[in-house]
Amino acid sequence: MFSFSKRRFVQLAGLSIANRLLPPWMLSAAEPVDKPGRKVIIVTFGGGVRNSETFAPEGLRNIPRLAELRPKGYFYKTCANQGVLSHFNATGSIVTGNWQRVDDFGSEPPASTTIFEYYRKQTGVSPMDAWVIATNKSFAQMGWGTNRDWGASYGANVVLPKQLLIEAVGEAVKQKSGGGVASRENVLKHLESVLNEGYEGVGWTIFKAAKDLDRNVRESLARALVEYINGPEAPTSGDELTFFIAREIMREFAPRLILVNFWDMDVAHWGSYSLYLQAITRTDRITGMLWDEVQSNPKYRDNTAVLILPELGRDGDQNASNGFLNHRTGDPSCRNLWLLALGAGVSAGETDRLVSHVDVAATAAELLGVQTGQIAGKALKEIL
């Protein structure tokens, strides 16, 4: 689906023209040096998905790419989310190694130091070496925690492609005039409202996502997206846009530590099982494409571990308040998920051993050769 013509996006965005885009602090450190060493990509197969629609026998038809990749990697049959069953806290637990219990809608950063901060501070790598690319617009503060000794100076760059898309549509409305503008304006008004409200329920996500990217970077990306969404190959979902941006960032900056957050599956909150299944299959496809990029990109091939896991599940069909629509009961369908590790140094295999979401940060730290402070997670020894 994503053809070479998408490079036009980058050209338009100016993402590859660093001196036009990057803020001074970033520019000074953004040296195009490809130092040897391990790279880690964490992919949240996200938005909330149940085992029954993924790696359970009846779910395999929804995830043909992951099913095909499973024998090539190490598969943890039960990776448990033992924390808060919200998107921000679940993902915050993954990147910090401690169960997070902060505001569910992203108004607060994680309360613990993130793997991005440990990595950057201890290794002195470039600010361009740690990125968060997230479909979930409330993840603006996912790049660093509240610990004063670490924080923004060592955090990850955070890009929220969907948020940028909203801005882009706004730009499109401003720039266009005449035929078609009225309906686009209508679309913007209505859809922006829905976006601001979030899937969780009308009106509950009232905190506007912070925009921690440098203003010039953001505006340039927005300008590019105006062209992009008006073009013939616009993405059909937020996750496809996230994949596209992630791939471009990998190609341009080759960061060593990336969190890619997919989120389309949370469409389940709207109560359409078929749309939920479609989202799973789409995320499976683009996760496969991300893996293909790792394999074909010389800066990643042979030195990159990819850790794929859902950040949370969804309520079970039996005895739940409304089954797949929500993720609030804390039943096994909500908590018991899986983790698939692929890539450099990862032997094929699988285990019934119970692992959990907080183990991911500990594992990433080991893979990257850095120490964490006292955290709840334990490194996954099978893939080290």
Place this chain on the structure above:
Amino acid sequence: MPSAPKLSPVIQNLIDKGLLDRLPPTFSTFFFEQFQDWNLLFPAERNYQERMFTLLDRSQPAAVESLFAPVREVERRMGVDEKTWPRRHFGLEQVDFLNRNPHFAEWRQAISRVFAKVDPLLDAEVTRKGKPSLIIVTAPSELSADPSRMWLRLSRYGKRIQVDVPDGADYLNLAVTGGTRKSILEMYSKEPYDSWMISADNPWDGVRNAIRLKYDDLKDYRSRMMDEVRRMLESGEVRTPRELNERLKRLKIRASEGDLASDEILSEFLRAVLLAGNGTLLINNTFVEWATIQAIRRARPSMMIISFGIRNKLKPFSSVLIYSDQEATNPIPSQMDALGTYVDLEIFYQYIWQEFQKYAQYRNNTAFLFLADGMEELFCIAPPDFPLLTAKAPVKLTEVFGHAREWLNI
């Protein structure tokens, strides 16, 4: 200051006696919050609360203490105190406190165990007063699935029955009216809030005397809600979830937007259904399913017709930015998503049936008829004495109607 809510004498007496204040605060304050809107509760809800607290009041204090001991223990571990949990107050802060607490799962279990012990005692009373119920669930003709692919998640609980499909007749209308001018819903309707029709569009006209919730008819109200919420957020008028919650409570349906405006219980029910998230504002069948689940849970009707429609496909530009009222925002003609609707409905049939099974009044005395417009099979889940189960197939739709009428003693 708002005036104190007018409660039933039974509940007021129990409050005055200090019963609720003696219970664990995470349990009792939830009900105090419900009491604030006592006039907006369905009779079934009021009745349940009266019976539950009366049961607790007449039980031995030691037994009540023992029943709630696990909840108290979890509350202690959670750090519930006067500061985190103000007396008789259950607001968004308390919901947030519970959700973020490391002991939330234990708390849920402890609360569930309380109801698991109390509800069977209350159920026994309900069962003694039980009466036959009838639930009809319909699918539109556009679904065009093979009968063998219908109702698969429920197939082990019921029986497929061959239908003699009438030529040229209105299939669903015939099934629910038997060719008379009145639907079975209207014939049955006696008590307030006991007979409901919840539908996506308009499978047939002329249902009076019963509660009617139709997604298509609520278009003006739904549009106003979306506009208002967006305006509030954009203008910055509301800054916290609490403020927003308070403002949303005022978004009641107007008389010009639907008949329900005249009934404050139904008006509030509808507002809550549409603002509960879960796509009820945007997707017709989600509205039907969620409104049905809530009606079962809260009003406990004896007769329901639940009628699904066809969901439209998402339009290309809408799907880039999530979903909205596509009809208003995109001039491209809508297209039906028959396959997607089929997948959606298969799981909704299961969820609806399961919801009924949770409540004693429906167990062993409820007949479920799953009909698909124009289909030569219907699916029936019912007690063995439901006459349709032994009817000679293929049955005529007028016979289906007759058996249903007989079941309800109409």
